[in-house]
Amino acid sequence: xxxxxxxxxxxxxxxxxxxxxxxxxxxxxxxxxxxxxxxxxxxxxxxxxxxxxxxxxxxxxxxxxxxxxxxxxxxxxxxxxxxxxxxxxxxxxxxxxxxxxxxxxxxxxxxxxxxxxxxxxxxxxxxxxxxxxxxxxxxxxxxxxxxxxxxxxxxxxxxxxxxxxxxxxxxxxxxxxxxxxxxxxxxxxxxxxxxxxxxxxxxxxxxxxxxxxxxxxxxxxxxxxxxxxxxxxxxxxxxxxxxxxxxxxxxxxxxxxxxxxxxxxxxxxxxxxxxxxxxxxxxxxxxxxxxxxxxxxxxxxxxxxxxxxxxxxxxxxxxxxxxxxxxxxxxxxxxxxxxxxxxxxxxxxxxxxxxxxxxxxxxxxxxxxxxxxxxxxxxxxxxxxxxxxxxxxxxxxxxxxxxxxxxxxxxxxxxxxxxxxxxxxxxxxxxxxxxxxxxxxxxxxxxxxxxxxxxxxxxxxxxxxxxxxxxxxxxxxxxxxxxxxxxxxxxxxxxxxxxxxxxxxxxxxxxxxxxxxxxxxxxxxxxxxxxxxxxxxxxxxxxxxxxxxxxxxxxxxxxxxxxxxxxxxxxxxxxxxxxxxxxxxxxxxxxxxxxxxxxxxxxxxxxxxxxxxxxxxxxxxxxxxxxxxxxxxxxxxxxxxxxxxxxxxxxxxxxxxxxxxxxxxxxxxxxxxxxxxxxxxxxxxxxxxxxxxxxxxxxxxxxxxxxx
Amino acid sequence: xxxxxxxxxxxxxxxxxxxxxxxxxxxxxxxxxxxxxxxxxxxxxxxxxxxxxxxxxxxxxxxxxxxxxxxxxxxxxxxxxxxxxxxxxxxxxxxxxxxxxxxxxxxxxx
Numbered sequence: 001x002x003x004x005x006x007x008x009x010x011x012x013x014x015x016x017x018x019x020x021x022x023x024x025x026x027x028x029x030x031x032x033x034x035x036x037x038x039x040x041x042x043x044x045x046x047x048x049x050x051x052x053x054x055x056x057x058x059x060x061x062x063x064x065x066x067x068x069x070x071x072x073x074x075x076x077x078x079x080x081x082x083x084x085x086x087x088x089x090x091x092x093x094x095x096x097x098x099x100x101x102x103x104x105x106x107x108x109x110x111x112x113x114x115x116x117x118x119x120x121x122x123x124x125x126x127x128x129x130x131x132x133x134x135x136x137x138x139x140x141x142x143x144x145x146x147x148x149x150x151x152x153x154x155x156x157x158x159x160x161x162x163x164x165x166x167x168x169x170x171x172x173x174x175x176x177x178x179x180x181x182x183x184x185x186x187x188x189x190x191x192x193x194x195x196x197x198x199x200x201x202x203x204x205x206x207x208x209x210x211x212x213x214x215x216x217x218x219x220x221x222x223x224x225x226x227x228x229x230x231x232x233x234x235x236x237x238x239x240x241x242x243x244x245x246x247x248x249x250x251x252x253x254x255x256x257x258x259x260x261x262x263x264x265x266x267x268x269x270x271x272x273x274x275x276x277x278x279x280x281x282x283x284x285x286x287x288x289x290x291x292x293x294x295x296x297x298x299x300x301x302x303x304x305x306x307x308x309x310x311x312x313x314x315x316x317x318x319x320x321x322x323x324x325x326x327x328x329x330x331x332x333x334x335x336x337x338x339x340x341x342x343x344x345x346x347x348x349x350x351x352x353x354x355x356x357x358x359x360x361x362x363x364x365x366x367x368x369x370x371x372x373x374x375x376x377x378x379x380x381x382x383x384x385x386x387x388x389x390x391x392x393x394x395x396x397x398x399x400x401x402x403x404x405x406x407x408x409x410x411x412x413x414x415x416x417x418x419x420x421x422x423x424x425x426x427x428x429x430x431x432x433x434x435x436x437x438x439x440x441x442x443x444x445x446x447x448x449x450x451x452x453x454x455x456x457x458x459x460x461x462x463x464x465x466x467x468x469x470x471x472x473x474x475x476x477x478x479x480x481x482x483x484x485x486x487x488x489x490x491x492x493x494x495x496x497x498x499x500x501x502x503x504x505x506x507x508x509x510x511x512x513x514x515x516x517x518x519x520x521x522x523x524x525x526x527x528x529x530x531x532x533x534x535x536x537x538x539x540x541x542x543x544x545x546x547x548x549x550x551x552x553x554x555x556x557x558x559x560x561x562x563x564x565x566x567x568x569x570x571x572x573x574x575x576x577x578x579x580x581x582x583x584x585x586x587x588x589x590x591x592x593x594x595x596x597x598x599x600x601x602x603x604x605x606x607x608x609x610x611x612x613x614x615x616x617x618x619x620x621x622x623x624x625x626x627x628x629x630x631x632x633x634x635x636x637x638x639x640x641x642x643x644x645x646x647x648x649x650x651x652x653x654x655x656x657x658x659x660x661x662x663x664x665x666x667x668x669x670x671x672x673x674x675x676x677x678x679x680x681x682x683x684x685x686x687x688x689x690x691x692x693x694x695x696x697x698x699x700x701x702x703x704x705x706x707x708x
Numbered sequence: 709x710x711x712x713x714x715x716x717x718x719x720x721x722x723x724x725x726x727x728x729x730x731x732x733x734x735x736x737x738x739x740x741x742x743x744x745x746x747x748x749x750x751x752x753x754x755x756x757x758x759x760x761x762x763x764x765x766x767x768x769x770x771x772x773x774x775x776x777x778x779x780x781x782x783x784x785x786x787x788x789x790x791x792x793x794x795x796x797x798x799x800x801x802x803x804x805x806x807x808x809x810x811x812x813x814x815x816x817x818x
Contacts, residue, residue, distance in 0.1 A: 400711045415711075442711060484713065500713065524716055542716060610711040655711060 171337075173198045179345035205339050212327045213320075217268045224251070224260060224330070251333055260333055262294045266302060267326045271319055273305060281306065349373065358638045363621055383681055385665045388648050390428050390678040394421055399670030401443055401612070401656045405450040408662025410467065412453055413676050414441035415655075420455050422467065425660065428678065432470035436463060442610075445486045445495075452511070454495060458482035462497045464511065474512065485527045489551065490534040498525030498539065506539060508554075517554055523547065527568050531575035536592065538578055540569045546580065548592065560595050562588075568612040572620055579623060581606065581613050587625055589637070601625070601635045603642045609653050616659035616667060624667060626654030632669055632679075649673050714783065715757040723751075723809065724817035725781040725788060730758045731817060732781070732788060732809060739806065744770075747812035750789065756807045758782045764793050772797045779807060788813045 162169045173196045180189035211219035265288045272281035331339045362379040397416025411423040420434040439459035456462045462483045464474035481500040498506045506519040523541030537549040547559040565583040580588045589599040604627035613625035623635045632646040652672020660666040665681045719734035733756040743750040762778040775794035789809040
């Protein structure tokens with residue numbers, strides 16, 4: 001029976017021990033490099049010979065692999081010294097296998113085909129360029145004995161069950177080895193290899209990688225497809241390790257063998273050209289690339305390279321890059337169990353994170369630190385803005401639009417009265433009052449650098465104001481009907497104004513008012529937005545069309561007709577999605593590229609009013625909207641679930657909401673009750689805000705108590 | 709209450725508010741021209757847009773007793789006509805739910 005199993009007292013023989021617990025991993029005893037091959041060796045003697053540092057001092061035993069990674073293991077050395085010699089006896093089968101391995105690190109440990117050097121491993125200078133080929137294990141031997149197969153020895157005794165909490169042991173172990181290598185713990189990874197008996201990659205894969213990176217094309221091809229290309233077999237079987245020498249790799253089901261061959265030969269050809277060996281290159285072109293009959297266009301391009309290759313490009317690094325890229329391309333066609341995708345463990349952790357964040361309803365991270373892995377991520381409801389901290393009643397008309405500046409310092413409000421107010425957000429005092437309009441003001445738009453503000457009014461004019469002084473610097477007057485919307489280009493030099501005119505309703509002009517372009521269209525513009533990357537202009541018209549224009553070419557990209565009247569449009573910060581409020585009480589989130597409706601949010605009431613919504617939250621994970629029933633609705637953007645319904649406005653519609661870009665726990669809303677409400681989280685007030693609240697006229701204090 | 713943009717009609721000849729040119733109805737949708745209001749000629753329409761309605765009241769018209777309410781332009785709040793809520797005589801039932809716009813208070817908008 002297994003002495004090994006008895007030496008551990010825990011019922012689960014294999015415990016996941018990473019990081020600080022690595023020291024508890026018992027060392028596999030049978031690691032001495034000077035072991036004879038026979039199996040009946042005394043266990044104790046083997047154990048004695050084993051020490052953590054033998055790895056770095058191995059004598060050449062098997063074959064003539066040059067010892068390369070001196071530097072690398074010495075870096076990992078300190079870690080190894082803490083490891084106690086606890087390990088007793090490996091099982092018989094493992095003994096056999098371990099003895100036949102070459103325990104030295106052969107290649108500087110790196111990752112899957114790229115030349116990234118992991119922290120903690122240094123690659124030896126001489127073969128720096130193209131020997132970084134291993135993925136997850138240090139030592140390998142090409143012509144190792146036949147008992148070594150892909151991943152684990154079949155005769156290994158089963159003292160550990162192959163089921164690790166529901167996951168396949170082999171997969172988990174190999175992932176861990178790869179992860180350790182990525183983290184730089186090469187010693188630990190090596191030990192894990194030895195103890196578990198798994199390798200991240202089989203010998204064939206290592207040989208394949210080596211062949212590609214060294215430029216041994218015929219080896220590479222034979223590894224991929226089978227020793228003899230003219231064999232009738234398709235060559236996608238995995239070998240069971242009996243054939244002497246490397247056998248072919250297992251490919252994915254639908255791997256395009258022709259394409260892979262083409263890629264390999266293409267690289268060979270290009271390299272020959274780079275080294276100016278034109279004769280050989282032509283030979284390759286004729287004998288190898290031509291008969292493949294794959295993609296004649298590329299073939300022609302390659303032949304064209306022959307004549308156009310003027311630069312004497314002997315750049316070694318470019319060749320190395322090409323080979324690595326080839327490796328990455330080809331590895332996509334190799335079965336993932338043979339070649340694990342790069343950084344797979346990190347990928348999986350990312351997915352877990354994303355899943356947790358997607359489920360976290362109140363996710364509104366004010367800091368940018370990612371959630372810890374130790375606890376499932378759940379955001380606290382108390383961090384969410386739920387409470388009105390300030391109510392501003394300076395507006396003498398219904399409030400139709402509020403908007404924070406991009407730096408979060410100012411808040412502009414406008415509405416039925418023709419006065420526009422600019423508040424400072426620190427104290428919420430009125431900084432400027434802008435009087436020049438003659439009719440109600442429907443929209444304001446801050447410039448990207450917050451130095452200017454455009455206001456659009458129903459007196460058919462749009463005005464550009466200097467935000468610091470409150471002076472009007474420009475009047476845009478080219479339309480008969482109300483100007484409904486305006487937008488800045490990201491460079492702050494041009495603006496687009498839209499109106500409900502039948503003609504000339506969408507104009508691009510520079511800031512000093514010179515009109516540069518007017519889109520010809522019959523659709524009256526109700527709202528427009530420019531994507532933050534400056535690429536597209538999205539226009540929403542009252543005839544229920546959404547039209548997307550390319551801003552640089554001014555051409556129309558596409559136009560979709562929606563089912564109901566729309567009331568507002570917003571573009572997300574990543575320029576990929578837009579949010580549209582519809583009169584049938586839905587809010588649609590539409591992908592700009594594909595024009596597909598990604599999400600729908602319901603719950604708010606619109607009737608016929610212009611109700612505006614906004615993206616909210618620290619990384620735009622929320623959708624906020626007003627509603628005609630005096631409530632504010634907040635949804636989780638990814639889930640579509642309604643998180644909160646906030647009451648506070650007394651009557652009429654909540655026309656507009658705006659989230660503070662600088663403070664993710666503050667947003668403002670404006671409604672028909674002529675009030676602007678600032679919402680923040682439950683326990684937040686700064687001293688200035690508190691003073692402000694108390695200085696509001698006392699007859700409103702009872703309402704505050706009701707709210708809070 | 710709230711902000712509402714005006715509805716715009718697509719037609720060759722549109723009648724609109726004389727004051728602010730807000731679209732009210734399309735000329736082709738006139739049902740009857742055989743009406744007179746306080747200010748002269750008036751037309752009967754099936755549907756008008758961009759109007760606000762006043763309270764309903766009983767009035768004696770030349771054709772009999774009706775329940776009517778005044779209608780105003782949404783933007784400038786000027787009276788433009790009235791709407792029939794209820795007609796007490798059987799002959800007049802066809803007017804129920806329809807609108808009268810007085811020619812004097814209208815302008816043609818193209």
